[in-house]
Amino acid sequence: MITLSCEINKVSVTAILDSGANCNIVAEELVNELGLKIDDISDVEIYSPIGKLNVVRVICEIHISIPSQGPKWKQVEVTDIFVVSIPEPILMLGQLWFQENAMKVNFPNKTLTLLDETSYEIKCN
Template sequence: MTTLSCEINKVPVTAILDSGANCNIIGESIAKIVGLKIDNTSDTEIYNPISEINILGIIRAIEISILSQNHKQKQVEVTDIFVTNKSELESILILVCRGSRKMQ
């Protein structure tokens, strides 16, 4: 797991890159703060090893600016981000990490 400093709509957000995650998840409060449109037509259910995670909807795509190691901003499009109001995930952005590409 790695944390990244990033921005969504010019608002600073910390993202967690998780190679063990099977989907992208954002807390409802972050989604509202950065002004993301939530499509509440999702009927997806997500389970962690202990319980179900309540999904309010989905954000189809967002642009994230990530500060790379050489202190330059890199724009990345992330798709299919599930929105939750689960209290322990309320202020979190979890991104699925596939592979081990380094950001230049």
């Protein structure tokens, strides 16, 4: 599993990076904890390898802050996030996020490089 440490509303969050997922999801519990604005109700169905996820809402856009080299932080936009009712506080960034923001993942160096050439440390478990 590839994870990226970030902040949303100044709260530390670990994002799961899943280039095989065709959408971005966030757990309803995390939405409530972070005080994120819900934009719409959803009737979309999302299926995972273990079954159907209960999508309850949609968030059009959130901004996450990612630490880069030194004390710098970069704010990155995440769009079209499905809010799902699951028991764990998860933020998962899928193909849409990779297409909009990420250029490449370098597994040996454990870095994620965005289109603007900014590199970030990732964890590979």
